[in-house]
Amino acid sequence: MKLKRYKKEFAHAYTMGTSPTIELLKTKPELVLKVIVHSKLVPGEGLQRIRTYIDRHGIRHEQNDRLIESLWPKRDCFVIGVFSKYAPALDDGADHVVLVNPRSAGNLGTVIRCMVAFGFHDLALIEPAADVFNPSTIRSSMGALFSVRFQHFPSITEYATRHAAHRLYPFMTTGRSTLEQTAFTQPYSVLFGNESSGLPGEYEMLGESVRIAHAAAVDSLNVAITAGITLHHLCRSSHAKVQDPGHVS
Amino acid sequence: MKLKRYKKEFAHAYTMGTSPTIELLKTKPELVLKVIVHSKLVPGEGLQRIRTYIDRHGIRHEQNDRLIESLWPKRDCFVIGVFSKYAPALDDGADHVVLVNPRSAGNLGTVIRCMVAFGFHDLALIEPAADVFNPSTIRSSMGALFSVRFQHFPSITEYATRHAAHRLYPFMTTGRSTLEQTAFTQPYSVLFGNESSGLPGEYEMLGESVRIAHAAAVDSLNVAITAGITLHHLCRSSHAKVQDPGHVS
Numbered sequence: 001m002k003l004k005r006y007k008k009e010f011a012h013a014y015t016m017g018t019s020p021t022i023e024l025l026k027t028k029p030e031l032v033l034k035v036i037v038h039s040k041l042v043p044g045e046g047l048q049r050i051r052t053y054i055d056r057h058g059i060r061h062e063q064n065d066r067l068i069e070s071l072w073p074k075r076d077c078f079v080i081g082v083f084s085k086y087a088p089a090l091d092d093g094a095d096h097v098v099l100v101n102p103r104s105a106g107n108l109g110t111v112i113r114c115m116v117a118f119g120f121h122d123l124a125l126i127e128p129a130a131d132v133f134n135p136s137t138i139r140s141s142m143g144a145l146f147s148v149r150f151q152h153f154p155s156i157t158e159y160a161t162r163h164a165a166h167r168l169y170p171f172m173t174t175g176r177s178t179l180e181q182t183a184f185t186q187p188y189s190v191l192f193g194n195e196s197s198g199l200p201g202e203y204e205m206l207g208e209s210v211r212i213a214h215a216a217a218v219d220s221l222n223v224a225i226t227a228g229i230t231l232h233h234l235c236r237s238s239h240a241k242v243q244d245p246g247h248v249s
Numbered sequence: 250m251k252l253k254r255y256k257k258e259f260a261h262a263y264t265m266g267t268s269p270t271i272e273l274l275k276t277k278p279e280l281v282l283k284v285i286v287h288s289k290l291v292p293g294e295g296l297q298r299i300r301t302y303i304d305r306h307g308i309r310h311e312q313n314d315r316l317i318e319s320l321w322p323k324r325d326c327f328v329i330g331v332f333s334k335y336a337p338a339l340d341d342g343a344d345h346v347v348l349v350n351p352r353s354a355g356n357l358g359t360v361i362r363c364m365v366a367f368g369f370h371d372l373a374l375i376e377p378a379a380d381v382f383n384p385s386t387i388r389s390s391m392g393a394l395f396s397v398r399f400q401h402f403p404s405i406t407e408y409a410t411r412h413a414a415h416r417l418y419p420f421m422t423t424g425r426s427t428l429e430q431t432a433f434t435q436p437y438s439v440l441f442g443n444e445s446s447g448l449p450g451e452y453e454m455l456g457e458s459v460r461i462a463h464a465a466a467v468d469s470l471n472v473a474i475t476a477g478i479t480l481h482h483l484c485r486s487s488h489a490k491v492q493d494p495g496h497v498s
Contacts, residue, residue, distance in 0.1 A: 019468070106355075110471050110473075110474065113467055113470070113471060113474075114470065114471075114474055116464060116466050116467050117463035117464055117466070117467045117470055118463060118464070119464055140471075142467065142468065144466070144467055147466055180485065212481065213484075213485075214366035214367060214481075214484075215365060215366055215367070215368055217365050217366070217393070217396055218362055218365050218366045218391065218393055219268070219391065221362070221363065221366055221477070222359050222362060222363075222389075222473070222477075224359075224471070224473070224474065225359065225362075225363055225473065225474065225477035228470070228471075228474035228477050228478055229477055229478055229481045232461065232463075232478045235462075235463075236429065236462075242462075242463060242464035
């Protein structure tokens with residue numbers, strides 16, 4: 001197989017850089033097709049961990065500077081993991097994050113990183129949506145993508161029908177209650193709109209709409225910020241979500 | 250003056266797009282040199298507001314499609330404001346946000362938007378730092394830049410000396426207390442590190458270090474997310490910061 005710059009229609013995708021490649025090797029070793037290393041990759045803890053996983057799972061690997069530079073011309077990445085795409089299904093018993101028509105790969109990755117940080121592992125994407133396997137998504141998720149289940153739905157109606165037990169909480173600048181006033185009944189789905197337009201007005205009818213109180217001087221918050229504040233709040237109000245590893249000195 | 254694509258050394262800068270240009274005209278009309286409009290700018294509330302400010306302040310304006318396309322080749326912007334750069338000083342009595350060596354213009358703009366949303370109006374930048382006047386910073390701030398005072402400092406020591414009454418709260422993954430455990434004594438400065446490395450270890454000694462509790466599965470949070478969660482938390486714990494405009498239907 002000759003490797004080319006990533007396109008959405010490929011059956012495989014790439015992790016660009018040390019952290020996402022380690023996450024891939026740690027969580028999805030069975031999907032890894034190959035690891036490509038650049039001669040400039042600095043020996044250190046990261047490279048050592050990559051080598052350990054490669055040996056443990058008998059993963060193909062090669063050193064190939066030109067291939068790395070052709071796959072990721074930004075020249076700030078010295079290791080690439082190549083893996084087969086996969087299509088997990090959501091856990092119907094878990095709380096969900098629902099992103100409606102996210103556009104930016106960077107924001108999508110940032111939301112995924114927040115999800116894992118605050119104990120959420122199920123992501124519904126309402127199409128059209130930015131590509132979860134885009135190298136920029138994976139890179140801004142820092143590889144957290146491999147720790148979430150994600151599933152695409154053609155419409156919010158389709159999603160709501162499939163997960164009928166979930167209570168829907170659409171986040172809108174016109175939301176009825178603030179984040180702190182809202183009692184989230186599990187299993188729940190928190191819904192966020194896209195970067196430019198937020199959620200359309202009709203989402204108000206789908207569930208209990210929520211707003212994050214802020215000064216009128218700004219029209220709205222960035223979607224990743226809204227999701228970050230929300231998931232942090234929900235994590236703190238539910239002790240089951242994650243354990244704080246505590247102070248490390 | 251012949252206008253050219255933005256460079257950091259220019260004495261002027263640009264707002265790209267309707268929202269940032271409206272914010273510029275609303276908050277800093279005396280600094281506006283010119284407004285350039287594209288023939289594709291859709292008539293509507295935005296254009297009407299721009300016209301009102303132009304008339305009120307007698308601001309120069311022209312329609313010039315080629316100039317807009319040469320200043321911002323992305324072709325997703327149909328109005329540009331040209332303004333003189335300025336150098337505000339921080340309010341020594343107010344709480345401060347301190348960004349240490351921020352690298353990404355997008356993240357910097359997102360943090361500024363969060364600041365205004367949650368009632369913070371003073372930003373210290375420890376150099377080297379991304380350019381506040383970069384069109385991408387202004388764009389991701391949605392023009393909130395014009396509602397904050399910002400000042401550059403060559404080092405954190407210089408900053409701390411100038412604002413000796415401020416208590417410093419460096420945010421670090423190894424922070425001693427969680428955000429919720431920390432009592433913030435006013436006037437305070439919340440310090441955030443950059444995208445790739447966070448704050449260096451010695452910042453631990455500068456003040457009371459803080460962490461945002463999250464799962465060990467991710468190494469750290471994105472800096473804009475950390476700032477967003479923090480400023481939201483501080484805003485909620487201090488009623489003076491902002492008034493929630495409430496539910497709008």
